[in-house]
Amino acid sequence: MKNLIIHGHFYQPFRENPYLEEIPLEEGAHPFEDWNERIYRECYLPVAYAHYREDGTTKDIINGYKHLSFNMGWTLTHWLEKKHPELLEKVKEGREHTLASTFNHTILPLDPLEDREVQIVWGIRAYERFFGRKPLGFWLPELAVDYETLRLLKKHGIEFVILAPHQVKGNAKYLWVEDLAVFVYDGELSHGVSFGELLVSAERLHQLMKSKEPPVVIATDGETFGHHKKFGELALAYLFKKYPDDFTTLEDYYRARKPNQRGELVPYTSWSCVHGIERWRSNCGCSAGGLPGWHQKWRAPLREGLENLRSMVKEKAYSILEKYLREPKLALLDYVDVILENYSQSAKEDFLRKHAKRRLSAKEIVEVFKSLSAIKYMHFAFSSDGWFFADISGIETVKNLLFAKRAIDLLELEDGEKVLKEYLQEAPSNVLAYGNGLGVWEKLVKPQVYEPKTIAKTAVFLHLLEEKTLGRWEYEVQEKEEGFSVKLKDPETEETFSFEIEWEELNLEEVPDRFLGRILKSWMESFEEGYLSFLSDYMYLLEEVAYYSKSKNFEFLEDVKGHTELLLKLKLKELLVKDKDVKAIKELFNRAQQLGLDLKAHRLAKHFVELCIIKLEEGEEEELLEIVELIKDYNTKVGRFELMIDLWEVQNRVWERRHSIRNKRIFELLNLQPYATE
Known part of the structure; x- marks a missing residue:
C-alpha cells in the first residue's frame, strides 16, 4: 500500500521592487543576478530533471513534481511565468498533487480577520488560475495556525492541511481537527532531511520511512532539494524510481481514505518557532543568520509600526473606495483577478464593470487602483520573511519596509510615514552602521524609491x-x-x-541597477563588435607574431598574447551566437591551442549550451555530436570543475528527445542510457 509521502513547500518572497516590478541585483546571490535565479538553477529546475544514476550513467530523468506532494504559491509561480515559462509545464505535471497556500506568506494568526481572508481567497484564486483546478489541501505559511484560520479555510472549500507533531493533541498521524483532515508530519525524519544528512543515502531514508507506522509524512522546504542540500534532488530520483509503489501524495492519500480519529489543535503554534508564533513579533531567540550575541528586539516595534500603518492605509483607502465601489471589501477579494492578469486593460475594465457604482472618470479610476494597490502592498509588507532572520537590516525586512513605503506614497500618507518612523526609531539594529530601523529606512529603503x-x-x-x-x-x-x-x-x-x-x-x-546592467552590457557588446571589426584584418598578423614568439622571451609577448586572446575570444562568441558554425568553432579552438592561448571558454558556457540545444532542436545530430565532443575534450583538458562547461541542461533536452535521436554516440558522450525502462 502506498503510504509514504514527501511534501515540498516551494516558496520565494515577492522580491520585485514595487516602483519598478523588477528584482534588483542581489550581491549575495552571485554568480547569479538575484536569489530567485540562483535557487531556480539550484533547485526548481533540478527537481524537474532529477537524474537517476547507476555506475556513473544517468539511466532515467525523473520529474520530481509528478511524484512529490507540494505547494508553490503566487509569489513564485508569477516570477516563473515571467522569467522561466519553460519550466511551468513540468511543474504543472504535478498539479493533481498540489496544495494551495496564501497569496504572499503572511503569518495568518497575526493578521486581522479580514486580511486573513484576503490572503486565503487570493491564494486560492492564484492557485486555480495557475493549476486549473480547485484545491483540496492548503499549506499554512510557517504552519502558523489558530482556530479562526481553520474555520476560514473550511469556509473556502479547503478539506485538509498538514501540521507539525507539537501542533496537534491526539494519538494518530492523520485525524480530524475542526472538521478538517490533518496530516501530522514525522518530526524526526523531516528534521533529518531538512537539517541533517538523511538525503546523503536515499536507501537509508527509505528504510527509516518504512519502519514507521503509516502514513509517514516528511515535510520540508522544497528548496532543500538542491539549494539547501546540494544534489538533494538525486535522492528524490532514487526514491521515486526504485520504490514507486511505496510513495503517494497528501491528496491521493486523502482521497483514498479519511481519518478515523479526532484530535485537538494547539493554537498559536508554528513549525519553525518553539515559542509558538513569537518569531514574528518578539525577541524570542529564534532566528537565522547573524552573529553570536545578536538580538531581535527590533521585531516588536517593527510589527507595531506596520500594524499602525496598515490601519491608516486601510482607513484612507476604504474612504476612497466607498465613493466609487458598491461593496469595497468584496471588490478587494476580486481585485486579485486584476493582479493575476498583470493589470491588463481588459481585467481592469471587467473589474470596474462588476464593482463600480457608475461610470468613472480617468482620474477616479486612478484613485480606485491606487487605493487597491496600497492595500496590496501592505499585505506584502507583512510577508513572514521580514521577521524570520537576524536583523532589521536584512534584505527581506528591507523589502517589507519598501512595500510599506510604496503604500504610503500611493495614498500620499505623510502622517503614516511619520508614525512608522517613530516605531522604527525604537527598533534597534545589531549593525552599528544603521543603529536602528530609522537608519535602515534612510540608508537602505529610501534609495530604492524611484520617482x-x-x-x-x-x-x-x-x-x-x-x-x-x-x-x-x-x-x-x-x-x-x-x-x-x-x-x-x-x-x-x-x-x-x-x-x-x-x-x-x-x-x-x-x-536602477537592474537596467544599468543592461545598458552597460549593451555598450560593452558595441565595443566588442567594433574592436573585432576594426582589428580583424590584423588577426592573421597577431597570430603569426604569437606563434613565432611563444617560445621566446620577447618583451612584447604578453601584449601580443593579450590582444590575440581577446580577439579570438570575441570571434568565438560571434561564432557561437551569430554564425553557429561548428566547423569554424573547432578550427578556432585548434588555432588557440597551437598558439598556447587561453580563451576562457567557461565564460561563454551559456552560449555553448544554447548552441547544443539549437542543433538538437534543428535535428542536426552530427553537428550536435561535434560540439559536444569539443566541449568534452575542453573539459578534460582544463581539468578543474569551476572552468568546465556544464552539459547538464543538454543532457535533459537530449533525454526529452531520446526516442527521436538515432546517433547513440550522443548518449555515450552525455553519460545517458539511450533507452531507459519506462
Whole structure:
C-alpha cells in the first residue's frame, strides 16, 4: 500500500521592487543576478530533471513534481511565468498533487480577520488560475495556525492541511481537527532531511520511512532539494524510481481514505518557532543568520509600526473606495483577478464593470487602483520573511519596509510615514552602521524609491538601446533637438506622466541597477563588435607574431598574447551566437591551442549550451555530436570543475528527445542510457 509521502513547500518572497516590478541585483546571490535565479538553477529546475544514476550513467530523468506532494504559491509561480515559462509545464505535471497556500506568506494568526481572508481567497484564486483546478489541501505559511484560520479555510472549500507533531493533541498521524483532515508530519525524519544528512543515502531514508507506522509524512522546504542540500534532488530520483509503489501524495492519500480519529489543535503554534508564533513579533531567540550575541528586539516595534500603518492605509483607502465601489471589501477579494492578469486593460475594465457604482472618470479610476494597490502592498509588507532572520537590516525586512513605503506614497500618507518612523526609531539594529530601523529606512529603503522622472530618464537610455521593457512600465520616447519627450504609464494604477528631458539631465548614477546592467552590457557588446571589426584584418598578423614568439622571451609577448586572446575570444562568441558554425568553432579552438592561448571558454558556457540545444532542436545530430565532443575534450583538458562547461541542461533536452535521436554516440558522450525502462 502506498503510504509514504514527501511534501515540498516551494516558496520565494515577492522580491520585485514595487516602483519598478523588477528584482534588483542581489550581491549575495552571485554568480547569479538575484536569489530567485540562483535557487531556480539550484533547485526548481533540478527537481524537474532529477537524474537517476547507476555506475556513473544517468539511466532515467525523473520529474520530481509528478511524484512529490507540494505547494508553490503566487509569489513564485508569477516570477516563473515571467522569467522561466519553460519550466511551468513540468511543474504543472504535478498539479493533481498540489496544495494551495496564501497569496504572499503572511503569518495568518497575526493578521486581522479580514486580511486573513484576503490572503486565503487570493491564494486560492492564484492557485486555480495557475493549476486549473480547485484545491483540496492548503499549506499554512510557517504552519502558523489558530482556530479562526481553520474555520476560514473550511469556509473556502479547503478539506485538509498538514501540521507539525507539537501542533496537534491526539494519538494518530492523520485525524480530524475542526472538521478538517490533518496530516501530522514525522518530526524526526523531516528534521533529518531538512537539517541533517538523511538525503546523503536515499536507501537509508527509505528504510527509516518504512519502519514507521503509516502514513509517514516528511515535510520540508522544497528548496532543500538542491539549494539547501546540494544534489538533494538525486535522492528524490532514487526514491521515486526504485520504490514507486511505496510513495503517494497528501491528496491521493486523502482521497483514498479519511481519518478515523479526532484530535485537538494547539493554537498559536508554528513549525519553525518553539515559542509558538513569537518569531514574528518578539525577541524570542529564534532566528537565522547573524552573529553570536545578536538580538531581535527590533521585531516588536517593527510589527507595531506596520500594524499602525496598515490601519491608516486601510482607513484612507476604504474612504476612497466607498465613493466609487458598491461593496469595497468584496471588490478587494476580486481585485486579485486584476493582479493575476498583470493589470491588463481588459481585467481592469471587467473589474470596474462588476464593482463600480457608475461610470468613472480617468482620474477616479486612478484613485480606485491606487487605493487597491496600497492595500496590496501592505499585505506584502507583512510577508513572514521580514521577521524570520537576524536583523532589521536584512534584505527581506528591507523589502517589507519598501512595500510599506510604496503604500504610503500611493495614498500620499505623510502622517503614516511619520508614525512608522517613530516605531522604527525604537527598533534597534545589531549593525552599528544603521543603529536602528530609522537608519535602515534612510540608508537602505529610501534609495530604492524611484520617482517617475527617474523612471522616465531610464526609459530614454533604454530607448537609445532599442529596448522595449522597463519593468511593468509602458513608455514612449520621442527624440527632439534639445533632448527627449517621454510619456509613461503605470498599468498598475493607470497613472500617466509626461516629461521633457534634456541631454544634460541624463545621468547613469540615477539608473536602477537592474537596467544599468543592461545598458552597460549593451555598450560593452558595441565595443566588442567594433574592436573585432576594426582589428580583424590584423588577426592573421597577431597570430603569426604569437606563434613565432611563444617560445621566446620577447618583451612584447604578453601584449601580443593579450590582444590575440581577446580577439579570438570575441570571434568565438560571434561564432557561437551569430554564425553557429561548428566547423569554424573547432578550427578556432585548434588555432588557440597551437598558439598556447587561453580563451576562457567557461565564460561563454551559456552560449555553448544554447548552441547544443539549437542543433538538437534543428535535428542536426552530427553537428550536435561535434560540439559536444569539443566541449568534452575542453573539459578534460582544463581539468578543474569551476572552468568546465556544464552539459547538464543538454543532457535533459537530449533525454526529452531520446526516442527521436538515432546517433547513440550522443548518449555515450552525455553519460545517458539511450533507452531507459519506462
